[in-house]
Amino acid sequence: xxxxxxxxxxxxxxxxxxxxxxxxxxxxxxxxxxxxxxxxxxxxxxxxxxxxxxxxxxxxxxxxxxxxxxxxxxxxxxxxxxxxxxxxxxxxxxxxxxxxxxxxxxxxxxxxxxxxxxxxxxxxxxxxxxxxxxxxxxxxxxxxxxxxxxxxxxxxxxxxxxxxxxxxxxxxxxxxxxxxxxxxxxxxxxxxxxxxxxxxxxxxxxxxxxxxxxxxxxxxxxxxxxxxxxxxxxxxxxxxxxxxxxxxxxxxxxxxxxxxxxxxxxxxxxxxxxxxxxxxxxxxxxx
Numbered sequence: 001x002x003x004x005x006x007x008x009x010x011x012x013x014x015x016x017x018x019x020x021x022x023x024x025x026x027x028x029x030x031x032x033x034x035x036x037x038x039x040x041x042x043x044x045x046x047x048x049x050x051x052x053x054x055x056x057x058x059x060x061x062x063x064x065x066x067x068x069x070x071x072x073x074x075x076x077x078x079x080x081x082x083x084x085x086x087x088x089x090x091x092x093x094x095x096x097x098x099x100x101x102x103x104x105x106x107x108x109x110x111x112x113x114x115x116x117x118x119x120x121x122x123x124x125x126x127x128x129x130x131x132x133x134x135x136x137x138x139x140x141x142x143x144x145x146x147x148x149x150x151x152x153x154x155x156x157x158x159x160x161x162x163x164x165x166x167x168x169x170x171x172x173x174x175x176x177x178x179x180x181x182x183x184x185x186x187x188x189x190x191x192x193x194x195x196x197x198x199x200x201x202x203x204x205x206x207x208x209x210x211x212x213x214x215x216x217x218x219x220x221x222x223x224x225x226x227x228x229x230x231x232x233x234x235x236x237x238x239x240x241x242x243x244x245x246x247x248x249x250x251x252x253x254x255x256x257x258x259x260x261x262x263x264x265x266x267x268x269x270x271x272x273x274x275x276x277x278x279x280x281x282x283x284x285x286x287x
Contacts, residue, residue, distance in 0.1 A: 016059060023148040025272035026171050027051050029279045030152025030164050033229050037283045039156050046109050047155055051148065053101040058124035058144060060095040064088070065128040073189050110158045113151070120147055135198050138183070142176035163229035170221035174246075177214030178268050180207050181253050212250060219243040234282035238275045245271045 027047055031039045063070070063081040067088075070076040080086040086094075099121055106117035124144050131137035146168040153164040183190070183197045184207060190200035199207040222242060226235045249267045 023055060023145045023171075023272075024048075024051050025276035026145075026148045026167065027152040027155075029276050030149035030167060031156050032279055032283050033163065033231070034153045034156035034161070043109070043155055046105055047152065050102055050105045050109070050113075050151065050155075053098045053105065054120065054124060054151075056098040057095055057102060057121060058127070060091060060098060061125045062128045064091045064095060069193060069195070072193070073186065075185065075189075109155050112158045113154050116151075116154060120151070123147065131195055131197060133196055135196050135201055137196065138176040138179045138198060139172065141179050142172035142174070145175045146170075146172035163225050166221050166225040166228055170218045170225060173214040173221065174218040174268075174271075177211045177218060177246075178249065180211040180214070181249070183207070184253075208250075208254065215246045215250070218246065231279075232282045232285070234278045234285065238278035238282070241274055241278065242271055245274075 027050075028044075031043065031047060063079065066076075067082050070079055071082045077083070081091060102121065103114070103117045106113040123140070124147075127137060127140045127144060130140045149164050149167040149171060150160060153159070153161055180198055183199045184204060186197065187199040187204065189195075190197045198210060202210075219239060219242060222239045223236075225231075226239050229235070245267055252267070
């Protein structure tokens with residue numbers, strides 16, 4: 001049992017499963033708004049499996065392709081993908097298995113979800129390549145998580161609505177904005193390796209400014225989402241609370257770069273959960 005527990009723990013660390021919290025709330029936010037309330041247990045479990053497998057695939061392929069880089073970075077040198085705890089063949093098996101789970105789950109959701117599952121996997125796998133030649137890698141990561149609300153509305157309606165696009169663009173800028181902050185930790189390493197992160201190319205001050213712009217756009221597009229979806233008072237409160245939390249995130253990072261982990265994991269994790277909770281309240285009491 002201890003050996004099995006260790007293997008599971010290594011794979012959990014391999015993909016940082018707890019970070020699924022960033023995308024998962026926005027899938028269910030889209031599903032709740034699309035269904036105007038509860039969307040049923042069948043879609044709940046299918047959505048959960050699809051979200052987890054898609055993220056496992058994305059993180060798995062990122063870790064696998066970044067082995068050469070992570071091995072040289074003191075911050076990442078002890079990851080299971082590079083320190084020998086998970087062999088390369090098992091990393092590949094994990095990636096392929098999660099891709100198949102995602103495609104099969106999408107098939108059981110509806111036809112549109114199934115056909116979209118292929119380009120979605122392509123986008124999810126593109127991030128690791130982009131940071132080797134383009135500063136747009138941060139946006140690609142944002143798009144990857146921004147697909148979550150699109151997937152949610154497709155699951156319920158088998159269509160893509162305008163409000164879901166606004167919600168997705170907001171998620172894209174939200175993720176890209178906090179990825180910029182997170183990348184500040186590796187600014188010197190990225191310069192040394194010739195990686196195209198915005199911090200390594202344009203410096204700390206420019207990175208902080210762009211992150212602020214991205215998070216302003218996040219709030220703006222989430223406001224568009226609330227208007228287009230005709231949300232009630234709790235929906236607008238979700239946007240307001242998000243704006244306050246993002247402002248607080250920047251206060252933390254501006255004061256002390258050593259607290260980036262707190263800003264990245266704690267604030268953003270709670271943001272998604274609170275947003276989801278308020279949307280649930282909105283579906284019950286807001287209209």
